[in-house]
Amino acid sequence: MPKSLLSGIATCGVCGGAMKAGVIRDIRSYRCSVSPHLSRKRDDADHFITHVVLDRLARPDAAEILRRDDAPNVAELRVKMLAKQQGEADVLALVAGGHTTLAKAEATLRDLRAEMGTLEAQMSDAGRVDVLGDVLGRAEGAGDAYEARGTAVAEAWAALHMDRQRAIVRALRSIEMRSPGKGSRAPRDAAGRLAHTEATLALTWHQAIASAHV
Template sequence: MKALVYLRISQDRTGERAGVDRQRDDCLKRAKERGWEVVGIETDNDISASGKRRRPGFEAMLKAIEAGKAQVIIAWDLTRLQRSRRDEVRLYELCQKHNMRLALINGAELDFQSAAGRFVADSLGSVARLEIELKSDRQIRASRQAAAAGKRVGGRRPFGYDADGVTVRPAEAAAIKAGYEMALAGVPLAEIARRWNADGFTTGQTRRKEGHEGQPSPWQAYSVRMVLLNPRNAGLRSYKGEVMGKAEWAGIVPESTWRAADATLKHPDRRSGTVSTARRLLSGLARCGVCGSTVHAGGAARAGIVAYRCSGSMGHFSRMAEPVDEYVGKAVVAILSRPDAADLLTDGSLPDAEAMSMQAMSLRARLDSLAVDFADGALTASQLRTATERLREKLAEVEASMADVGRVDKLGDLVAAENVQQVWDAKSVPEKRAVIDLLMDVVIHPPGRGTRNFNPATVEIAPKK
């Protein structure tokens, strides 16, 4: 008789697959004892069967059953095979159709050829679902309680920290800090991902794509976004997207920086893809001096011949990009080299970040105390609802102010540099574009017929209003 082995664990916190390896040994031992020929082993490692994630191994097993490749399925127990009603029905219907048998290491052997066998299987399936639902309820309560206390529950090693989730890894922390700085300066997330990949960092997850199984997964824009949006980097503990308060671990960046990144990365312009990722310095930033249309770059870039063109329907000019870029770059360096350049970083209307952080902590503590007062009978349900709404509104205002604080310092390394030109030259094009967009409006005029030499008067630079 031919047998299929199915293995699964919900969490693999070490990445060593020890759980599925133990299951495999026991399942292969059962097959040897019964004299069954194992024709396939399907594995879902670190994948829950709650139905929220697709299980490639489970789907492959169903296809093998449909193809008639085996007569027996061997699994550790019934909860390894199914924990949702949908998967249970799919599995049982196929088993009944193909006269399959389920051999469970921790459980009975279920024969779908008889009505009694099908009844037992259905009953055990219901018990398994009840067990996981009760376990889920306990885990939810425990997780929320741990979050309120600022404690770590477990899971994969977070980028920037050791496996304990508390000890900071200096090299990764430095990369995260740089990532926040770049994101707040307007640098595309794809550029941050390229920087992290070039520095040898990986996401900590492994690839599943055919031909790349088990390889470290590189950073991409979406995975960088997930890291920068994680409140744990500010030393905050969250639960289901809600910040519960201070965490037991130290933050990598101030809360104001994280708040600023959260507001920036969730802005509709960035999510809709309208944030420019152009590779030329002034593409989409500069405007035509004739019609006001944006200026785009084009030409034979590989040959080093790149031109700026008016994007309007009339196409009012086309001129060499290099001298324009050089002129605008010199203007930026001149502005940031002035003695009063530090004033560009100052906004007296914004509140103090530390004071805002303390106020936010106080408001969260008051929210927690309301629940205690309600449980003790000191507040009615109506009073609890009203007080909670008012505190949440105030907390939202404070958090928005903290986001504004975090956006202030976008020019710090340039203003503080002894050699502004050197720092400017070392920046990537996206970083330079972000500085230009912050400081100035650039208008490019037609150079005039027959003009061969660059005329600074044809590039108009005005301070940002």
């Protein structure tokens, strides 16, 4: 079971593969599970995503933006997801067995992963209010002031199990990790590191949230 915030949730900006948590030269990192062509520092990525998520949940309109009255059938979506996952596994098995090359399989894998991303977003929509209930409840109890709501949301987030934090991240955004460019180094100051990390993460709000001002 993943013990890091973004493992299996963030995708590789080079090939679309899942980014998995690991340690590279004693540095906690996320690296592409398909090829070693991309890795990012785990602590920086986790810090930035947490910052973005808590900022969004602290806003007064968070509850309305995240509520869905037309939630899809989760059981049906899970069946479709399993079929897509099996399709991905079959293609990767062909590559591993030497029956085709990764280059030839990339288009098929990209389509399968895009379809899985859509299904994942739909499943997240179905359970979004339940997943966020504790955090939003604390925010509502803090009143309308952004600072007070932010403190309440941060405290509620810190008290959540990693699985719940991951579920919230998955419900809100799709995350693609990208290379900062050859030779690029993150600044030492906190603000500079945050900006440097932001430049290497492509974030997409899921549809129910994107329709509102974010």
